[in-house]
Amino acid sequence: MDAVRWSTLLADWRTHQGALYLRLSAAFQGVIRGGKLAPAEQLPAERTLAELLGVSRSTVVAAYDHLAEGGWVTRRRGSGTHVSGSAPRQTPVLTLRTPVQPPVPPADELDFTIAVPLLDDTQRQQLREAALDAFRESVYHPLGLRDLRAVLAGSYTREGLPTLPEQVIVTGGAQQAISLVTSTGLRPGDAALLETPTYFGAIDVFRAAGAHLHGVPVQEDGLNFEEFRALTLKHAPRLAFLTPTFQNPTGTVMPVQTRRKLADFIASTNLTTIEDDTLYDLNFEATPPPRLSTFAPDAPILNVGSLSKLYWAGLRVGWMRVPTPLRPALEQAKTLADFGGSLPAQHIALKLLQDLPALRDRRRQEVQPARDLLARLLRQQLPDWEFTLPHGGQYLWVRLPTRHASSFTHHAARYGVRLFPGASMSVIDLPDSYLRLPFTLAPAELPEAVRRLEAAWADFQTRQGQERLA
Template sequence: MDSPHWTALLSGWRDAPGTLPSRLALKLRTHIQAGRLSSDDPLPAERALSALLGVSRSVVVTTYDDLAAGGWITRRRGSGTRVAATAPRRQGVLTLRTPLNQTPTPDRELDFTHAVPYLTPAHRQELVAAARDAFQESLYHPLGLPDLRALLADTYRAEGLPTRPEQVFITTGAQQAISLTAGTLLQRGDAALMETPTYFGAIDVFRAAGASLVGVPVGPHGVRHEDFLTAARTHHPRLAFLTPTFQNPTGTVMPARTRQLIAAHAHDTALPVIEDDTLIDLDFGDGDGRHVVPPRLATYAPDAPIVNVGSLSKLYWAGLRVGWMRVPDLLHGPLMQAKTLTDFGGSLPAQHIALRLLQDLPRLRRERREHVTHARDLLAHLLRTHLPGWSFDLPDGGQFLWVRLPTEHASHFTHHAARHGLRLFPGASMGVQTLPDHYLRLPFTVDPARLPDAVARLQAAWASFQMREGGERLA
């Protein structure tokens, strides 16, 4: 059984009212109707599904019996349980790894699946002030507000990457930039290189484009250039996706020499690369003295087909939905057309607010680093105190702890933790190919005041999960 796949598919199944079998049956019927489960698709074996969900086998047996009686599934000895050919269905869609279909209740649940800054009263006041001139025009700007594009071009140049304003496109968050690039450059069946593990939103985008995903393993210093070049020469990819600085989810930083070699390969072979810069501002250097982070990958080959993607979502607030992309000349025409046809331009009020905020970028970076560093240190201290069997390396930047659990069933644990009011994301779901099911990605963007409660719940969930793994059956 593909545990990460079924973990994503059945996430939140307990949220509906009714008995456990009726809740599980409702979730499966919903996915069959939506096309996420198609005719003749196999369902997990009873024992495997009960272990994943932390319920007794009788819950799964009753669920399957009810679905079979309703004509949703078929059960045959030797061929297992499958979606019935006569079951209602729509056109097939992906089972997204991106955890956006959940509606947590803040008072009762703690959500570790998302990693975005929360708004403080000071942020709200600042946003109101920044919106003072946000409603002054009614024009279309398909590639973004000119003043904002010029400001971002200045920022890239100041950090060593030659950039003209016309090379900067404003997008609806970094996700749109990734989606536009993949949708423009990839055709069904094309090979695409990705780090493994990597950002689940990029995995979903590349899968939706029909690409054949090739994973390059992430080590202590990101991907090794030898592994990247070998994969590129073997699979002849049409696009690659990399996060050289504070990689999501591991927090690793790619060395300068590796960046230089990969950039040279992109330049010499015209291999398009998406360089995800969304976490580049979150360096945990002390005061004004930052860690020595190498220049962007694109800096080593400014004319190579490397698309740099940035966003305000991790630096300030995801609700603005303002991102951007630096587009090299080689890709300017097709990406400009794709961006124009997509939306004729993003929200102008949001861009005016972003312009005001980014005019004070050094302060934004400083304040965000201070906040995130405090949260990182607090979460690390609590985990080491209360869950000493869990292991992780303290990252120098970013917003995640990549935590290894002493179990081969971390996906199972995420379902168990939901019963303790915790929403968790299994690390195996961030693998491009099969990834060992040992990891959780824990963001330290939760309100620090709630972290002690969150770790107390983790500790309680882990204690009862260990009892279950020891043989206790849970109804």
């Protein structure tokens, strides 16, 4: 069984109503109706699914029987349980790795799946003041406000990457930028390279494009350059996605010497590469190395940034710095996508980014204490969980002493903690032993979150190898 896939498909099964078997049946009906399971596709074996979800085998048997009674699945002794060809369904869609909250999340749930900054009253007032000039015009700016593009270009230039305003395209968050580059650069069947583990949003976009994904392992000092080089020469990829600085999720930082070699190689192979800069500003101890693109400014390296991690995810303002040869295709794609982003959001972003150093300092002052608190609590209460303290970013990449981390995420949900299995962030086989824990929860909530994790982990260890209880 693909534990990661089934864990993702059934992540919110307990949020349904009724007895456990009815909740599980309802979850399966939802993924079948939504096109995420194909006709005749086999469901997991009863005992195997019971172990993943932390329930008794009889609960799974009852759920499958209920599905069969409703015509959703067919069951035959010796051949297993399969999706019925007559079951209601929509056009097939991907099973996304990207975690999303259920429509009505439990009231007291603590969520470790999405990392977003929290706004305080001072920042809310700052947003209101920044919006005073946000409604003065009613025109389209497909590539973004000229003044905002100029501010972003100036920031890149001051940090060693010469950039003209014409090279900057403002997007609806970094995710839209990644999607636009993917739509112009990849066709079904093309090869693509990603670090592994890596950002789940990039995995989903590349999968949706029909690309063949190849993973480059991330080591203690970032991407393995020799593996990247070998895979490029072997598969001739059309697009690569990299996060050299405070890599998501491991927090690693690629050394300068590796950046030089990698930039030279990208330039020599003309491999279009997305450099994800969304965490670049979140350094704690020291200034990070120059961006990868600064070592080859004319290479096909696109820098993607956003205010989502630096200030507030609700603003939905991102951007990309585009090498000149790639501009025509991306300018057209952006225009076709939306005719231009929200003018109020861009005017607010313009005001905020005019004092970028202040934004960076404030965000560091918020995130670093939370990182230190979460790390201290985990070391005190869960000492067998292993991690390296990152020098920036907003995640701990935690290794659990188990090969069933996906199952533990379901178990932790019973204790009111929402987790994301780290193996979902890989495009090659990765031991199912990791969790990505962002330190972006409110500091006041972290002690309770770790207390719940400790209780869930103790119970999970006790239950491993035993019959699961309904």
